[in-house]
Amino acid sequence: MQSTLIVASLMMCFLGVSLAGSMPEYIQVCHRNDPELSKCLKSSVHNLRPYLAKGIKELNVPPLEPLYIGELSILDGSAGITVRAKKLNILGASNFEITKLRASTQNRRFDFELILPHLQGEGMYEINGNILALPIKGNGPFTGNFTNFLAYVRVQYDIKKSNDLDYLHVKEFALKIRTGKGNLKLENLFNGDKVLGDVINDTINQNFEVFTNEIIAPIARALETNFLAITTKILENFTYNELFPV
Template sequence: MRLILLPFLLATVCQCAKLPSNFQKCNRKQADLKQCVIKAAQDAIYQLTHPYNEVNIPNLNPFELKGATVGGGGAVAVEQRFTDCKLQGFNKMKLDKFEFDFDKKVLDVVGTFPEIVKKCTYEVDGQVLLLPVTGKGPSEIILTKVDVTSKLYFEEIKKRNKTFIKIVRSDIDMNPGHVSYKFDNLFNGDKVLGDNINQVLNDNWKEVFEDVKSGYIEIIKTIVTSLLNNFFSKVSIEEAFD
């Protein structure tokens, strides 16, 4: 399994920025810090329906991804190449945990995406469940009730008497409750063959997704890491928490 992501986020710029006025601020000395941080993070996520250029955060509704390549090696013996992707649902994540451990330098994030919709132009040529598959055109993949758990390890960087965070490693797992697939124009538009393959994919969605799961985890990992690093390259710990 391999994944290739093309550049998709704003370049990080090491300049201090204020926390947007509509983002909640917490103090590391307050007794209910954990509750404050998860509420602040949840409120911020819901507001990411337009870009916040001053803190390097793009629009998450939809989130635009230039391209990704996901390869399978078992049931999905085909390289799936996606371009011009629009992903919807990242701003709807319901957090169960968003907790900083500043001593261990770890951020724990646990939550659920009710639905992630990925619309891309696809190109495939290979086999799925031993069936030959070829085609190029519009695609839509919908993941529902996606449970995500992650540990994000960071380092602190001092600049101009301020402390900034940089995520240096992440462990992420994701498990959807259901996945549906729709690939248009399979087999050069042969509707019968295309409908049959789409039916096979959807009838066997668990097996199909499990074989490409690591690729989707890499997509989530790269997006989450880049979002946080972009934000904390501009907003210091002192500005966000003190």
Template structure:
């Protein structure tokens, strides 16, 4: 599965060593630092909102998060392409725990409402029905937990050691306990005035089954194109010895 995102240009913006931003705190080494990770996660969210990103690390803001292109092979029978996608709602993220140690970053969060708005191109079958179309879409996820785990590797640059998230297949993100998903695809079946509304009604009446078919693809997109982008954006510039207490 291939994902095209802005994360691919992150390391082209230069290399320098930075101290821990004043709004972050150093954590204890080991696994007993969940409160520290949660506090820092909230501090990052607040800073990204206040500054419309993190200019020091060339990171975009949270309202919205923009991804130019996402290609999903949701199932062998279903291909979905999304372009000029905006993710709204990450400003309401609430940290719920996690930890960081020598080779793993674990972040747990709750999100009350995320809207995914952009253009879509869909073709194939979803559940038992054929689906095809191009146009504007809105996918809204309501009340869900996020469990993100990334393996960390150590890079050394100019005598300093830094963490980076390992290759994509070492990152997992799970969406749990979701309350509702709303689907809206405009111009399905070339704008057919009967089939399009009927398909949207079917998708929303069977939202749990529909979500189960595309959940892994959505989770991987969120991990690789969004969370890894922000995590690497901080870790790329902050030496490991700035992250932990002595």
């Protein structure tokens, strides 16, 4: 009996080493019963950042730098103004820093709080209506710089079987953003009228938080969609036991 237990123990150790060796370097494995699971997960996600920035070809994960969102309807006219963005690129999304993380395997839920130290956006815009009691109209290129945006992420998951193997499946991925500081520059406002254009740009930047609170929801949804797609691509390539061994 004792020799059987020794052999079984050695086999388990061998399987554990083999499993760890088969995982790619960008996946830091966390044991599901680790009393410091949240700390391990935080380290694991931070370890992914440089790989996410460049993209992970073998998992079909596109580069996060820049994060291409493309066309985005920001305001649809219901608030008296229409704002659309085209060819929208965001730089800096991979430089996030997790400040808080709570993991519950019992409730199958992860809660993150993270900070985005610096985001830069660029693309084309179309705007028409009134904002901050001022009429505004124009279309053309725009640039934006945003600092210290806070994001709150809630991930609810379950475990599904495929070919007799367990995989993590994201049931819910919710992201909310609280605006920080920054500035925007909209070019070619009022058909290139510099005086009127400067007035609008100055007014927006003097009331930056108010302005961005108006437009942040669709941007958050776009980021939510992209991050969910990345998370799904990673999870579908590894079993639950590979990612979270006992």
